[in-house]
Amino acid sequence: MKKKRILGWAGVSVTVVLSGIWAWWGAVENFHEGWYSQSLLENLFLFFFQYLLFAIVFVILALVILRWKKAGLILHLLAGVFCVWFFSGASFSVLGLLIVIPFAALGLLYYYGEPYPLKWAYRLILFVPLIITLAVSVPQGIRAAQRLDDGDLGTRIVEGNGVTLAWAPRGPGWPDRGVSWEEAREICRYLSEDGLTVMETEQNIWRLPTAEEAVRSMTIHGENAGGVWDIAAKTAVYEKTPDKESPLWDVHSKVIYYWTADTSGEDETRACIIVYHGGIYDKRKTDHQAYLSFRAVKAT
Numbered sequence: 029m030k031k032k033r034i035l036g037w038a039g040v041s042v043t044v045v046l047s048g049i050w051a052w053w054g055a056v057e058n059f060h061e062g063w064y065s066q067s068l069l070e071n072l073f074l075f076f077f078q079y080l081l082f083a084i085v086f087v088i089l090a091l092v093i094l095r096w097k098k099a100g101l102i103l104h105l106l107a108g109v110f111c112v113w114f115f116s117g118a119s120f121s122v123l124g125l126l127i128v129i130p131f132a133a134l135g136l137l138y139y140y141g142e143p144y145p146l147k148w149a150y151r152l153i154l155f156v157p158l159i160i161t162l163a164v165s166v167p168q169g170i171r172a173a174q175r176l177d178d179g180d181l182g183t184r185i186v187e188g189n190g191v192t193l194a195w196a197p198r199g200p201g202w203p204d205r206g207v208s209w210e211e212a213r214e215i216c217r218y219l220s221e222d223g224l225t226v227m228e229t230e231q232n233i234w235r236l237p238t239a240e241e242a243v244r245s246m247t248i249h250g251e252n253a254g255g256v257w258d259i260a261a262k263t264a265v266y267e268k269t270p271d272k273e274s275p276l277w278d279v280h281s282k283v284i285y286y287w288t289a290d291t292s293g294e295d296e297t298r299a300c301i302i303v304y305h306g307g308i309y310d311k312r313k314t315d316h317q318a319y320l321s322f323r324a325v326k327a328t
Contacts, residue, residue, distance in 0.1 A: 035141030039134050040090070040149045044156045046130055047086040051157035054079035055164035061319055063172050066280050075165075082127065083157050089131070090153045093138040094146065104135030175271055176249055177279040183223060184275040185328055188252035189244040193237065193325040195276060196223040201234055201324035204281050209299045209313035212236060212287045212322040219324060234324035236289040239264075241325065242302040246270035255306060262293075262300075264308050272304035276323070285311075287322040 058079040065071050076084065089107060093100020108131035115127070143149040181198040196202045200215055201223040207215070218226045219234040237245070243255035243264040254267030272279055285301045292298035292310040299313050301320065311320065 029142070032140065032142040033144055035137050036143030036149070037141070039137030039141055040143045040152060042130060042134055042137065043086055043090045044152050047083045047090075047153070047157040048160050050083035050086065051080065051160045052164060054081070054083055055161050055168065059165070059168035059172055061282070061284055063169075064280050064282055080161065083161070086130075086134075087153055087157060090134070090138065091150070093135065094143070094149060094153075097139050101135045101139045104131045104138075107131045171271070174249075175279050176273040178274040180274065181278060186245045186247070186275055187328075189254060191241050191244040192328055193241060193245060194328050195245075196234060196324040196326075198278070199224045200226045203321055204278065204283060206283075206316040206318045206320050207287075207322060208316040209287050211316070212324075213289075216322075216324045223324065223326075234326045236287055236322060237325045239288045239290040239300045239302065239308050242286065242288050243306065243308065245276060246302075246306050247273060247276060249273070253306065257308070262308060264302075264306050266306050270304065270306045277304050282318050283321040285320045287320070 054075075058075045062074050062079060063071050065074070085107065089100065089104055092103060108128045111127045111131070181202075183197045184195045186193055186195055196219070198204065201219045203215075213236060215226060216234045216236060217230045217232055218228075219231060220227050221231070221233055223234060240257040240259065243257040243266075244252075246253045246255050246266065248268045248270045250273075251268070253270040255270070256265050257263075258265065272284065277283075284304050288300045288302055288308075290300040291313075292300065295310070297313055298310040300308055300310050302308055
């Protein structure tokens with residue numbers, strides 16, 4: 029009986045740790061790259077069935093196998109097999125260590141174990157990931173609800189902190205889709221004066237902002253964030269942390285990164301991007317994920 033209790037509580041412990049990690053990750057990512065829809069129901073759907081999915085699955089599988097051992101073991105194994113097929117391109121450190129192996133190990137631990145008293149096993153499995161989710165989501169949700177959105181997706185003149193630039197309107201110079209660095213630069217060269225048309229010949233009116241210009245232009249609640257770009261350290265420091273807000277960002281867009289004109293000093297195949305919260309990083313110039321785009325600028 030003692031051995032069964034050890035095995036059972038080992039299973040509960042692993043479930044709580046993994047569901048807690050996935051709950052934390054899901055809540056953080058949901059308010060970083062998600063929560064952009066104008067529909068609350070759509071935001072909640074993505075939150076639960078995309079960002080919290082693995083936390084929920086680990087919890088449900090544990091609850092099932094605590095009640096029905098054989099059915100629960102089969103479900104754990106099937107879940108692992110499904111993930112191998114569905115996430116076949118994922119790295120082993122994520123797919124293997126955090127998903128597939130835990131599913132199989134948990135199924136065996138619960139099948140041969142007995143985590144008495146069961147009521148505490150149920151409580152820990154249910155409430156630990158729930159508390160983590162709430163602890164992360166509530167403050168992040170309040171912050172997201174306070175984002176400034178003036179609804180103006182036209183050309184914006186942003187001045188302050190030593191920089192004044194016109195930022196392109198929604199359209200080819202500010203697409204709501206992912207583009208590579210070279211594609212962004214190509215579009216800028218051919219962009220018309222009003223920023224709404226890609227011309228047949230080069231216009232050379234618009235361009236990508238430099239990293240320093242982007243940092244100095246970042247805002248928070250309608251005020252300049254006081255950003256300073258340290259080119260030597262490649263870091264940005266702000267008086268106030270900026271956010272995904274008007275006039276530079278579209279609150280209801282998937283895009284959370286903009287390309288800048290600067291390339292990485294260590295690798296010419298990489299270019300600098302700015303995140304809505306003001307961070308500067310570099311990415312491969314060929315990357316064009318849905319959340320990585322650009323917004324062209326020109327002198328006023």
